[in-house]
Amino acid sequence: MSAFILRRLVHMIPLLVGITLVSFLIMQIAPGDPVDLLTERNATAEERARVRTLYGLDRPLYVQYWIWLTNMLQGDFGHSYVRGRPVLEMIAERLPNTVYLNLVVSVLIYSVAIPIGVASALRQYSTFDHTVTGTAFLGQALPNFWFGLLLIYGIALRTEAIPVGGIATYGVTLAEHGVWPVLVDRIRHLLLPVIVMGFSAMAGVTRYMRSGMLEVIRKDYVRTARAKGLNERIVIYKHAMRNALLPIVTIVGFQLPVLFSGSVIIENIFSWPGLGTLSVDAVFMRDYMVVMAFNVIGATLVILGNFIADILYVVVDPRISYE
Helix, strand or coil: CHHHHHHHHHHHHHHHHHHHHHHHHHHHHCCCCHHHHHCCCCCCHHHHHHHHHHCCCCCCHHHHHHHHHHHHHCCCCCECCCCCCEHHHHHHHHHHHHHHHHHHHHHHHHHHHHHHHHHHHHCCCCHHHHHHHHHHHHHHHCCHHHHHHHHHHHCHHHCCCCCCCCCCCCCCCHHHHCHHHHHHHHHHHHHHHHHHHHHHHHHHHHHHHHHHHHHHCCCHHHHHHHHCCCCHHHHHHHHHHHHHCHHHHHHHHHHHHHHHHCCHHHHHHCCCCCHHHHHHHHHHCCCHHHHHHHHHHHHHHHHHHHHHHHHHHHHHCCCCCCC
């Protein structure tokens, strides 16, 4: 196992270098010029040339890439061309809000979808199973942005009890109002984003869990466990469910980059001050340093998520070995 982990870590190095190179080259061939963001609209050619020299944009591309890469490895992702602030500082400022939202959604998804998927598989072709399957198809087919706008129009605008945007009501603080009013206020702001994000993701997890359970409960070892007279709960939750969780482990591995990047569409619809809105603003304003930082960090987390999923396979299923 240790040899596998070491080998995977070594293989990550050239892959990460390739990701940084591709991200850098994509931003170089993208339309626009960073100098336009750093100078006034009526700047002279001399002023533009001075700014280009100041930021090292007049150097060869391989030199610019090497400087950016070495700085990034030291934790310096550069400064925003638009806001003039360190990129890492801007990301750290928004990261807690995105993690907060996605952790709530993730806990809700797996704590509800997995039991529903198991129950649906055990009651195959029943009314409950047809209802769950139909709802799951609806959740995956329903566009998030349309569902979010529908909730805003159909629910939030008809009642003042549910806010349509933001993370908290201005002025509602622990110092002035106490724990309970602040908690209720945060839940009210979480309600719509969690419903929209959770409904779609829960549908997918439920279908994966149902499919995995249907495949596992027909295995010989499950029949043998029942033939031995084991309690049905032990057969389902100790023997069958553990092996049916392998597809879910893959989804959990991909959840790591989602915790970082958040849901771009949902955060923008509900004005959630997270990394999703920051990344969209950076793209529209051509804030190259911020976009490259998002590309590299997001791709790195995808690789780490896959690595964590591979390790969890062994934890969930002892039959798997990487020796």
